[in-house]
Amino acid sequence: MTQDKKSVGDLRVGLVAADPMRILGLQTIFSQSEGEGGPVEIVPLSVPGALDASGVSLILIDSGCTDHIFELLATFQRTRPRLRVIVIGLEEDHEHIQRIIGAGAKGYLAQSANEREVRLAIEVVQDGSVWAPRKVLARLLESTSAEASRVKPAGELKFTLRELEVLRLLVAGHPNRVIGQELGIDLTTVKKHVGKLMRKVGVDNRIALSVEAVNHKLLSKRT
Incomplete structure (x- = not known):
C-alpha cells in the first residue's frame, strides 16, 4: 500500500526561546535537512505570540526563557487546551519532568537533544x-488509578498478528510514520490498528497502551 504523503515535514512548529542562536540553529538544521520527514518550518514566537499563534501544529518552549514555566503551561491549558506543547530544558530529574508533563506539556526534550530526537x-x-x-x-500511568481500573484483564485479550506487529513497534517508541514504513501500510491503517488496540486493552491513550503491553506481556498474546 502507498504511504500517506503527510509527514513531519508538513508541520509548522512554533519556537519560544530567549537565545537567538537556538532559534537560528533549529531553523537552519531543519530547513537544510534532507533526513527522514523532510524540512520542518520553525516559527519564532514570543510568549504572548505563542498564546495567539495560528497555523502552527505545536509549540516548542525553551524553559530557559521564563522563570515561570508551570504558570505558562497552565495558561496554555486554560486558553489553548488542544495545542500540543513540548518543553526543552536542562533539568534531568525525573520528578521535575513528571511535573512538566503533569502540568500539560506533551513532551520534554533535553537542550542537548539532536535533530533526530527533536524530529x-x-x-x-x-x-x-x-x-x-x-x-x-x-x-504517570501508575498515578492515574482511574485509568488503571479500566484496563481489561490480560487473560481476556486476544490480538491478530498484524495488531501485535503494530503494538511491538509502538512499544519500541516509533511514531505512526515509521510503523507504517516497517509494515508497508498507510498512516490511516496504522491509526485504525492503534485505535482498535486501545479499545481492546481498555485504555484511551497510546502511553497507557504501551505501558500495559510491557507490564502484562501483551506482545505474547495471539488470536
Whole structure:
C-alpha cells in the first residue's frame, strides 16, 4: 500500500526561546535537512505570540526563557487546551519532568537533544502520544488509578498478528510514520490498528497502551 504523503515535514512548529542562536540553529538544521520527514518550518514566537499563534501544529518552549514555566503551561491549558506543547530544558530529574508533563506539556526534550530526537519527539506528540523518559511515563500511568481500573484483564485479550506487529513497534517508541514504513501500510491503517488496540486493552491513550503491553506481556498474546 502507498504511504500517506503527510509527514513531519508538513508541520509548522512554533519556537519560544530567549537565545537567538537556538532559534537560528533549529531553523537552519531543519530547513537544510534532507533526513527522514523532510524540512520542518520553525516559527519564532514570543510568549504572548505563542498564546495567539495560528497555523502552527505545536509549540516548542525553551524553559530557559521564563522563570515561570508551570504558570505558562497552565495558561496554555486554560486558553489553548488542544495545542500540543513540548518543553526543552536542562533539568534531568525525573520528578521535575513528571511535573512538566503533569502540568500539560506533551513532551520534554533535553537542550542537548539532536535533530533526530527533536524530529521523533515532534512526530510522537503529533501522533497523540507523549515524549518523555519511559520511567516518567510509567509513573504517570501508575498515578492515574482511574485509568488503571479500566484496563481489561490480560487473560481476556486476544490480538491478530498484524495488531501485535503494530503494538511491538509502538512499544519500541516509533511514531505512526515509521510503523507504517516497517509494515508497508498507510498512516490511516496504522491509526485504525492503534485505535482498535486501545479499545481492546481498555485504555484511551497510546502511553497507557504501551505501558500495559510491557507490564502484562501483551506482545505474547495471539488470536
